[in-house]
Amino acid sequence: MKIIVIGVNHKTANVEVRERLAFNGEKLSEGIAGLRSLEGVNEVAVLSTCNRVELYACVDDTDAAVGRIKKFLSDFHSLEPESFEHSLYALSGTDAVRHILRVASSLDSMVLGEPQILGQLKDAFSFALKEKSSGILLNRLLKKAISTAKRTRTETKIAENAVSISFAAVELAKKIFNDLSGMSCMLLGAGEMAELAARHLVSSGIKEVMVANRTYETGCRLAEEFCGRPVKFEDFKTEMLFADIVICSTGAPTYVLNKDDMHAVMKHRKQKPVFIIDISVPRNIDPEINKLENVYLYDVDDLQEVVNTNMMERQKEADKASCIVEEEVGRFMKWISSLKAVPVILSLREKAEDIKNEEFIRLKNRLKNVSDEDMQAIEYMATAIINKMIHAPMVALKDDCEDRQELIALIKKLYGINGDNDDEE
Amino acid sequence: MATLLFELALTFYFASAIVSLAELFRESRGASRLMFFFAWAGFALHTAAITYRFVSTEQLPITSMHEASSFFAWCVMLVFFLISRRYKIGIMGSFTMPVIFLLMLSSSVLPRAVNPLTPALKSYWLAIHTALAFLGNAAFAVAFGAGIMYLIQDANLKSKRLHGIFQRLPSIQTLDDMNYKLISAGFPLLTLAIITGALWAESAWGSYWRWDPKEVWSLIAWLIYALVIHVRLVAGWRGKKAAMLSILGFLVLLFTFFGVNYFHNTLHRFP
Numbered sequence: 001m002k003i004i005v006i007g008v009n010h011k012t013a014n015v016e017v018r019e020r021l022a023f024n025g026e027k028l029s030e031g032i033a034g035l036r037s038l039e040g041v042n043e044v045a046v047l048s049t050c051n052r053v054e055l056y057a058c059v060d061d062t063d064a065a066v067g068r069i070k071k072f073l074s075d076f077h078s079l080e081p082e083s084f085e086h087s088l089y090a091l092s093g094t095d096a097v098r099h100i101l102r103v104a105s106s107l108d109s110m111v112l113g114e115p116q117i118l119g120q121l122k123d124a125f126s127f128a129l130k131e132k133s134s135g136i137l138l139n140r141l142l143k144k145a146i147s148t149a150k151r152t153r154t155e156t157k158i159a160e161n162a163v164s165i166s167f168a169a170v171e172l173a174k175k176i177f178n179d180l181s182g183m184s185c186m187l188l189g190a191g192e193m194a195e196l197a198a199r200h201l202v203s204s205g206i207k208e209v210m211v212a213n214r215t216y217e218t219g220c221r222l223a224e225e226f227c228g229r230p231v232k233f234e235d236f237k238t239e240m241l242f243a244d245i246v247i248c249s250t251g252a253p254t255y256v257l258n259k260d261d262m263h264a265v266m267k268h269r270k271q272k273p274v275f276i277i278d279i280s281v282p283r284n285i286d287p288e289i290n291k292l293e294n295v296y297l298y299d300v301d302d303l304q305e306v307v308n309t310n311m312m313e314r315q316k317e318a319d320k321a322s323c324i325v326e327e328e329v330g331r332f333m334k335w336i337s338s339l340k341a342v343p344v345i346l347s348l349r350e351k352a353e354d355i356k357n358e359e360f361i362r363l364k365n366r367l368k369n370v371s372d373e374d375m376q377a378i379e380y381m382a383t384a385i386i387n388k389m390i391h392a393p394m395v396a397l398k399d400d401c402e403d404r405q406e407l408i409a410l411i412k413k414l415y416g417i418n419g420d421n422d423d424e425e
Numbered sequence: 426m427a428t429l430l431f432e433l434a435l436t437f438y439f440a441s442a443i444v445s446l447a448e449l450f451r452e453s454r455g456a457s458r459l460m461f462f463f464a465w466a467g468f469a470l471h472t473a474a475i476t477y478r479f480v481s482t483e484q485l486p487i488t489s490m491h492e493a494s495s496f497f498a499w500c501v502m503l504v505f506f507l508i509s510r511r512y513k514i515g516i517m518g519s520f521t522m523p524v525i526f527l528l529m530l531s532s533s534v535l536p537r538a539v540n541p542l543t544p545a546l547k548s549y550w551l552a553i554h555t556a557l558a559f560l561g562n563a564a565f566a567v568a569f570g571a572g573i574m575y576l577i578q579d580a581n582l583k584s585k586r587l588h589g590i591f592q593r594l595p596s597i598q599t600l601d602d603m604n605y606k607l608i609s610a611g612f613p614l615l616t617l618a619i620i621t622g623a624l625w626a627e628s629a630w631g632s633y634w635r636w637d638p639k640e641v642w643s644l645i646a647w648l649i650y651a652l653v654i655h656v657r658l659v660a661g662w663r664g665k666k667a668a669m670l671s672i673l674g675f676l677v678l679l680f681t682f683f684g685v686n687y688f689h690n691t692l693h694r695f696p
Contacts, residue, residue, distance in 0.1 A: 175582065175591070178599040270661025273598060294664045296582050306587055313588075 001042065002062050003137060003336075005096040006069050006088060007054030010110050013087035015050075020077055021084060023048040032133045034076055038068045043135040045128035045142060047103070049120045051110055056100060058137045062092045097141060097332050101325045104145035105152040106159070112314045113158040118149045141332065148328040152321040160317075161310035166197040168306040169277050169298070170204055173245055176275045176296055181205035183244040188212050188236060188256070190222045191249030193279050198247060202226055210243060212236040214250065237261055241268050249280045258286040266292060277303070337404055341397040344408050347417045348393065352386040427481065428537070430474035431495070435529050437467030438498070442526035445518040452593055457515040464522065468502050471529075475499060482539045487555050489540050490686065494532030496555075497682065498525050500563035504607075508567055512603055516593045520570030531683070550625035554618055558643075561614030562678055565650070568607035569675035572668035575600040579665055601664050604671050605657065612650050619643060642681035649674040 008018055023031045023046050035044045035055065043058035059065035070088070074081045091099050102108045106117050125142040128134040134142070153159050162168040170180075177183055185206050187194050190213045198209055209228030213219030216232060223230040231239045237257070240246065250256055266274070273294045278285040283299055290297040360382055364375065393411055401407065411417070441463035448456050475496065478486040486492040505521045542551075574594055581591040594600070622640070623633040634640060653670045656662035 172582075172587075175578070175594075175596050176598060178596045178602065271663050272661070273664065290583060293666070298585070302585050305585070309588060 001058050001060065001137060002092050003096045003141060004057050004059055004062055004065060004090065004092045005054055005099050006057075006066060006090045007047075007052060008084065008087045008089070009052035009054070009108065012089060013084070017084050017087050018050070018053060020079055021053045021073065022050075023053065028127065029131060031076060032128070032131050034072060035069065036133050038065070038072060040065050040068070043138040044133045045124055045138050047121055047124040049117065052103070052108075054103070056096075056138060056141070058135065062090075066090045094329060094333055098325065098329045100141060100145050101148045101328055101332075102322075104149040105321055105325055106149070107152075107318055107321055107325065111163055112311070112318055113160075113163070115159055118146065121149075122146060137336075140335070144328060144332050148325060151328070152324050155324060156317040156320040158314055158317040158321050161313055163307055163310050163314065165279070165300065165303045165307055166193060166200050168303045168310070169197045169247070170200045172296075172298065172303075172306070173201065173275050174204075176273055177244065179205075182207055184208040184210065184242050185245040185247065186210040186212060186231070186236070186240060186243035187222065188246060188248040188284070189214070189250030189252075189280065190218055191251070191279065194247045194249040195222065197277065197279070198226060201245065206245070208242075210239055212239065237265065240265050244272070244274060246274065246276045248276065248278045248284050250284050251280060252284050253282060254284075255286045256284045257289070259288045259292065262286075262289045262292055262295060266294060279303070338398065341404060341408060344411055344417065345394055345397055348390055348397075348411065348415055351415060351417060352390050356382050356386050427474050427477045430470050430477060431533070434467045434471035434474055435526075435533055437463045437470060438502075438522070438526045438529050441467060441518070442522040445522040448516055448593075449519045449590060454515070457518070460518045460522065461509075464502065464505075464518070464525075468499070468506070471495070471499050471502070478539075484539075484542055485552055485555070487551075487559075488542055489536065489538065491532050491535040491537045493555075493559075493682075494528050494535065497559055497562060498528035498532065500559045501525050501528065501566045504560070504563040504567050508603070508607065512595070512599065514595050514599070516590070517570065517574070520573055521567055524566055524570065548625065548629070550621060550628070554621045554625055557614050557621060558618035561611045561618055562682070564607045564611030564614065565646075565671070565675050565678055568604050568611065568671045571600050571604040571607060572671035572675075575604060575668035576665065576672075579668075597664065601667065604668055605653075605663070608650055608653055608667075608671060608674075612647075612654060615643070615647055615650065619647060638685045639681060642677060642685055646674050646677040646681060649677060 008021055010018070013021075028046060028048065032044055032046055035041060035046070035057065040060040041057050042060070045056045047054045047056070055069060057065065057069070070081060070085065073079070073084070099108070104118055104121050106113050106115070109117055121142070125134070125139075125146070128138065128142075162171045173180060173183075180201065183206050185198060185201050185208070187198055187209065190211065202209065209223065209226040210231050211219040211223040211226070211228055212231040212233050212235070213222065214233050216230065219233075220230040222228075248256070271294045273296065276285060276289065276295065276297045278297065278299045281300060285297060285299075287297065287299070289295055360379060363378070367375075370378075393415075396407060397404075397411065441460050444456055444460040444463060448460065475486055478492070487496050501521065502525050505518075505525070509517065575597060577590065578594045578597050578600060581587065581594075582597065619640075626635065627633045649670055653662075653667050653674070657667060
């Protein structure tokens with residue numbers, strides 16, 4: 001039995017190929033059923049997201065299974081094999097295990113450390129459980145992948161620090177205000193990025209959103225979406241008194257707010273701190289404003305810089321996370337290899353029990369005048385002898401060692417165990 | 426016995442201060458816990474040392490510079506523990522423990538002889554006046570730490586250096602809030618200390634105010650803190666200016682405490 005991964009991701013295939021290969025909605029259970037019916041494919045799980053489509057399986061023979069699965073993919077999705085084959089990767093054994101653990105830990109993601117993939121993998125796992133398409137090996141592997149992902153998340157900072165401009169803005173806001181829940185925010189202009197940042201702020205608990213847009217109607221619509229308050233663009237300077245966070249993206253060719261304006265605002269606000277985010281290009285807010293006390297102005301480059309450094313931080317953390325993944329891969333492979341010894345261990349015990357029973361019956365027939373009590377004592381002794389005899393080889397088999405395969409063969413030979421339930425590697 | 430307890434407390438404060446400074450450079454939850462452990466151990470031993478001295482000499486252990494510095498450090502530690510319950514800021518210790526250790530260190534190098542109280546000082550006023558003064562000063566000491574943290578964080582935000590210590594310091598609003606709350610707590614204590622001092626002076630020496638250097642410098646500190654509170658309420662001065670005034674206020678207090686004794690002839694001079 002071998003674990004294999006076949007799939008495409010954002011690195012190997014463009015979105016067109018990925019969406020054609022995707023298993024969405026009903027296709028997923030159909031696909032799983034189809035894959036399970038393939039010869040030599042014993043366990044299956046499917047992970048299908050917008051950035052990757054991956055099939056995890058336990059198969060008897062890697063090459064044969066890969067061929068059959070490729071064929072299945074082209075039939076199932078009605079695609080020419082040539083159209084996706086070159087983007088497909090197929091991994092087996094340790095490589096496959098490593099790949100799955102890296103995917104779960106978001107080390108293979110487009111945005112390093114992004115958290116969604118773990119949820120998607122959990123969904124794929126529970127779907128496989130529901131369809132009963134996965135078995136001992138895949139279940140254990142997927143559980144391992146999930147626990148490894150959690151470990152990398154808690155032991156490294158791979159998922160810390162914002163890697164998008166809008167999130168970076170929210171994180172900065174938290175370093176200015178201790179609690180966003182009482183704060184008000186003003187959107188100056190209704191750009192897409194401003195809207196996104198506002199959305200993050202709202203989900204961080206911001207109290208009020210004001211929208212000041214040149215086209216009042218657009219502003220109203222956006223304000224409604226946030227249960228906020230539309231403000232006439234001409235009045236924004238007076239309304240700014242109530243705004244703790246200002247997100248500006250008006251698209252105006254010049255500064256809409258200069259230092260003197262802001263100075264007056266701050267006086268009226270009794271110097272309560274203000275966080276201004278200017279994501280418009282060209283900039284709409286006079287950079288000199290940052291020199292005012294209690295005013296913190298960040299433009300789009302500043303935020304991009306934050307994102308870039310955070311990305312670099314994540315990259316560093318990814319190395320640490322990779323080490324953790326390697327460790328867990330090692331543990332999993334050990335478990336796999338210990339499985340190989342299971343049949344021999346069982347046969348060995350069975351064989352010993354058989355010998356004991358056989359000899360015991362023979363003895364019983366010969367000895368007539370022995371009390372039941374004594375008989376019991378004799379059986380006890382016989383059991384003790386076989387247990388002690390097979391103890392050392394059992395330990396050796398369970399122990400991790402490089403040459404387990406040889407040891408298994410040797411023990412079979414020494415104890416005359418036939419290789420009926422032998423598992424070819 | 427008292428000496429042994431004192432030295433042990435000093436050692437623990439030293440360990441705690443070292444750990445707290447290491448925290449400036451590397452984040453570690455374990456280090457923060459270790460710092461608190463050392464600080465608590467030091468505080469327990471310190472409390473025992475002060476109590477022992479109080480019982481064995483039968484007078485309040487604030488009659489020499491050695492005792493006063495030690496008691497000052499004890500008060501700062503107490504205020505730090507109280508404020509740590511309210512604000513869970515791991516890195517705050519880095520800005521308080523060194524102050525506590527330095528106070529203890531200066532106490533340890535000062536002569537430790539027990540000075541019998543002069544008749545003028547034998548009064549309940551001594552306990553009330555000094556307790557108020559020290560607790561007030563301790564609040565200002567922690568506010569000083571908050572002020573420094575504020576200035577660092579403000580500079581980081583303004584210059585957009587958003588890594589390292591920036592990540593570990595809390596929001597500037599928290600720091601400003603902490604600074605203001607501590608000053609609001611310290612100010613009435615200092616005010617009462619000055620008033621009780623005046624009343625006591627009247628009963629002991631016959632006049633409320635004698636322009637003694639200690640009195641003058643305390644008044645300057647009092648005016649600085651009064652200014653912080655006043656302009657905040659009236660003109661909304663907060664943040665950087667409040668932090669700088671808080672730092673200045675504490676420096677004046679430190680001078681009142683240490684400097685005045687060495688440079689001026691004062692009734693508050695310790696024998």
